[in-house]
Amino acid sequence: MSTLDELKEVIINGNAPAAKRLTEAALNQGTRPGDFFAGAIIPAMDEVGRRMRECEFFIPEVLIAARAARASTEILKPLLAGDSSVRPAGTVVCGTIKGDLHDIGKNIVAMMLEGAGFRIVDLGVDVGPEKLVDAVRREGADFVALSALLTTTMVNMKGAIEALIAAGLRQQVKVMVGGAPVTESWAQSIGADGYGKDAPAAVELARRFIAEAARGMSAARRGAA
Amino acid sequence: MRMKLISCEIFYREFCAAIARSVNTIEVEFLTKGLHDVGAPDMLARIQAAVDRVEGSRYHAVLLGYGLCNNGVVGLTAGDTQLVIPRAHDCITLFLGSKERYLDYFQGHPGVFFETTGWLERGESDGELSQLALGKKLGITASFDELTARYGEDNARYLQEELGRLTSHYRQITFIEMGVEPDLSFESRAREKAESRAWKFEKQRGDSGLIQRLVDGPWDESEFLVVPPGRTVAADYNSGIICLSATE
Incomplete structure (x- = not known):
């Protein structure tokens, strides 16, 4: 499993500390900041949305998943400033x-x-x-x-x-x-x-x-x- | 005239007092408080079932002690007797006596919890309804221990803070005194609730006029919707609040 795949999983599971750690690890491995969104964060939150629809996830699960996604984006945001390819x-x-x-x-x-x-x-x-x-x-x-x-x-x-x-x-x-x-x-x-x-x-x-x-x-x- | 009243038990004392004074003979069925918490479709199903239980030929009208209540009466169909519903967004209109007074008060006080005898003494915290309530279904009423067991302590702390925000914008408890209270004990309980949350406390004098006019009739078009037999209630959202659904 790639680091981005792992990141996707921990976001879905609402594990914010792991999301932070994996984001840092993927950056160290050379993943470009702009690639995290399509590669992990957006598909993770889409999956959260799907599970919410299917009544597998309720408000607490959605809240902790969003928190984990934010743990990742907070690291990425400063790196993305000025990068016009990521809008x-x-x-x-x-x-x-x-x-x-x-x-x-x-x-x-x-x-x-x-x-x-x-x-x-x-x-x-x-x-x-x-x-x-x-x-x-x-x-x-x-x-x-x-x-x-x-x-x-x-x-x-x-x-x-x-x-x-x-x-x-x-x-x-x-x-x-x-x-x-x-x-x-x-x-x-x-x-x-x-x-x-x-x-x-x-x-x-x-x-x-x-x-x-x-x-x-x-x-x-x-x-x- | 003989009428049947189907009402939320939030109005228990008020309707009992109004029925005692009414020129009409009223039979009453109170339904459990808190139906608005189970969602509009389930609320409608329960009220419709109560309406359908009424033996229409015995009554001049079926009266409803509900407002629009978050669309909980939308889709309600009268049986073979006319159905009379107050034009109200929710119970506070009936406690304050008019939709105009409610709107006026609400606009000036957005962060208010209302308390009355019914709000304080009716409903059950651990009965069937509490299990069906949307809050329970959505997972937003869990205790810290339950959250910790399910999501770990770190997430539980975060969730407690986030879920606590549900009521964090409320700033005031307004006790509506309806004149049916035996003493000051209800007011004291409401006051203590406000103090425990460091909210402002206010007392408003209620007006049981609308409640009395529902059981007495005649039903002025501006205050009540009269639903002819077989017709269905729709939401209007304008000044009339509710209206008849278009016929097919």
């Missing part, structure tokens, strides 16, 4: 919607997206429209991910999307919504781009948007040629 899959601004203080679901989504190679800007809880608009503009976000646990706060998602429209930022971002009371039809009714029923679904959705955008760009290039 995040996209920037996600996330938070719980205004009035809602329940953030564990949002945290799991953020961890899974980070594990899938996205850059996360976590605005925390009780995120109002102004704060959201500022962050999307400042960070050049590609995605907005909003969660709500209560039907009383879920309604504020509509206001957040309206604020993005008013600020002229709606076309720039794909808006994903989720949380216990949120449904596909609710997402559609407020003009969100997608609904994630759980954290793996949010990752799938973000990847689908990226694939669609890539297809759109190549079609546009063909059109121009």
Whole structure:
């Protein structure tokens, strides 16, 4: 088993000290920092997502796996600074919607997206429209991910999307919504781009948007040629 | 008129008091507190089963002591008697007397846990529901020892910190006094709970008007959804909160 394969295994099993040790070992063996993502971290977190879906993993397993993945990425991040060949899959601004203080679901989504190679800007809880608009503009976000646990706060998602429209930022971002009371039809009714029923679904959705955008760009290039 | 009330036991004292004063004859079935914790599909199944048990011809209406409760009543279908449901996000609307007052209070106090007699004395911590509760299913209610046994001490420490964040944004307990309390003991328990967590404590005077109007009728359209026989409840999420599902 290669060191990267071993790293993948210890991330899935939530062993943060081993993840740190194996990352250092692989670097010493000459593995390039950029190769850790496709070679270990992303497939590990994909497997965690799959097990979560299959009800083999629950929140504690996901949390410790994400912690192990972070033990690895924290070593890699400084080495990757300035390396333009390794770019995040996209920037996600996330938070719980205004009035809602329940953030564990949002945290799991953020961890899974980070594990899938996205850059996360976590605005925390009780995120109002102004704060959201500022962050999307400042960070050049590609995605907005909003969660709500209560039907009383879920309604504020509509206001957040309206604020993005008013600020002229709606076309720039794909808006994903989720949380216990949120449904596909609710997402559609407020003009969100997608609904994630759980954290793996949010990752799938973000990847689908990226694939669609890539297809759109190549079609546009063909059109121009 | 004779009515059947199916209610969450969170309102036990309040509905008993309202029924005692009601112009109608009310028969009541209380369901276990905490159905919202088992997830919307299971909650719906339990309430639907209770509605289906009612011998409709005996009653002028079936009354529901539930709100939208995280979509737990979405999909509920009336039997051969009309079904009356308060337009409420959850029980706090019924304790405060109106959805407008709840919304107003909620917006000004996002980090509040509410306590009432029902919240303090009803429900079971180790019964069947606690095993079915989502928190248990998701693995977020395990003790430090259980976490250590399963994930090792290092991870257990981390998990305890992360899972503890579930309530870390709460800052206040608000005790809603409904006028059904025998003495100050419930208020004292709520106050002690706040003190033990170093949270702010506040007391609000409740309003049992909405509860009384549910058992008395008539049911104003702005406060109640009347579901005709055979029709189904849907979520509205706007000011009406719930509505009738479109007919096929």
